Amino acid sequence: MSTEIVDVRPGAYHDSVTLMRVGRTLADRDGVLDALTAMATELNLDLLGQLGFPVPAQAGPNDLVVAVRAVDETAIEGALDALAALLSAASGPGAGVAEGGLGTTAPPRTTGSAATRGEASLALVSVPGQYAFAEAMDALTAGLNVMVFSDNVTVGQEIRLKDEAARRGLIVMGPDCGTAVIGGAGLGFANAVRPGPVGLVAASGTGSQQVMCLLDAAGVGISHALGVGGRDLSAEVSGRSTLQALAALDADPATELILVVSKPPAPQVADLIREAARRMATPTLFALLGPGQDDLTSAVEKALGALGVPVPPWPSRLVPQTPARGLLRGLFAGGTLCDEAMLIAADALGPIRSNIPLRPDWALGPPGHTMIDFGEDEMTRGRAHPMIDPTLRLERLAAEAADPSTGVLLMDVVLGYGAEPDPAALLAPAIEAARAGRELAVVVSLCGTSADPQDRDRQAAALHAAGAAVFSSNAAAARHAIALIEGESA
Secondary structure: OOEEEEEEEEOOOOOHHHHHHHHHHHHOOOOEEEEEEEEOOHHHHHHHHHOOOOOOOOOOOOEEEEEEEEOOHHHHHHHHHHHHHHHHHHHOOOOOEOOOOOOEOOOOOOHHHHHOOOOOOEEEEOOOHHHHHHHHHHHHHOOOEEEEOOOOOOHHHHHHHHHHHHHHOOOEEOOOOOEEEEOOEEEEOEOOOOEEEEEEEEEOHHHHHHHHHHHHHOOOOEEEEEEOOOOOOOOOOOOHHHHHHHHHHHOOOOOOEEEEEEOOOOHHHHHHHHHHHHOOOOOEEEEEOOOOOOOHHHHHHHHHHHHOOOOOOOOEEOOOOOOOOOEEEEEEOOHHHHHHHHHHHHHHHOOOEEOOOOOHHHEOOOOOOEEEEOOOHHHHOOOOOOOOOOHHHHHHHHHHHHOOOEEEEEEEEEOOEOOOOOHHHHHHHHHHHHHOOOOOEEEEEEEOOOOOOOOHHHHHHHHHHOOEEEEOOHHHHHHHHHHHHOOOOO
């Protein structure tokens, strides 16, 4: 027997990332079977129904819905008490208190009205994709640059936002811009890196994180990392924000070298960006993933060479591993890291099946070497990014481990602000369980710095102790996994 409660709280807004973290915390409590805390959008109400809860008829997108199923009433009450504490903590100390400490100040109702209350120059938009366009346009109208963290924004809306930004002398980073560093301040999923002379323009979140972390390991810092959204170098968007970001970094006296990072771009757009870079005063290098192009690690090594900095040995922790009998299965949180691994693997192993295939005919289908991007838009609707909520990836890890055709599991772990506070605490036991009783090789690409809040070295040690080979270079991790598939021992 179990008991459940569904509570609708009109007008009680909290951002989606906060609510997903709270829901996961509640679900992990003893006695709790299922938990959902979300704004009552159509998508979230559908998810509520899929979990077997009754769907409230009167709830709307401005209402908070709380649903908990537990073994008894005591567990329900404990979960609700924990919910109150978690939401209070998320609101922060002094929320709503006027500057003088007396009375309260009503929170702003729109992004534009919030812009009038301070000296901000940038707005970070993190709302469900269908609402992001209106908030971003409101911010541009108020004279703010915009970082659109939200995904599931249409291409047409992206183009309209970027054209409006250009008309106003502003920049739109995104949509689906997961990472930026502005003057040392990290936004979204950003790592703790030292300041330095390299400016990044990145049509890739985890790609820019890999680059900045490798630079940091070599003792080199960054001036700014300007994310532009994963579609900016597509034929449709045509590098609109990349061109603006290049111009901004070229005018920045702290930037001595620019590195452009992207998942595979449209060829004609790559040519356009290269031509623009040739006209700039600041030297510019490129890490544009694609067949025959440099991988991210090679691009960083070229950047170090341009700066006169020696290339260090990239940190790794190996384990004794025998040649694998079976298929390569990649389970990624980072789309660009998945792209990079597929490009490297396809050269050696042939077609790589994926939900973000390098070629249309390599889409998921017949069994074979496979790599999945769990951060792809279709897999994040109604749930947090896998760098925050690893549930789907852990489920797939268990399924792949149970498949006797799986020979090597290749995974990324991305650290930094905003990401899971202790990913190894969940992943290391899952790796141990996957390897129990069978010869299964696990290879991990660990993207992070020594200053990240998760403690990169502690994470590496825990994953290594669980039986995984751990690499700081995603390209090196992919090549190690391929070598095992091809019959080379470690």
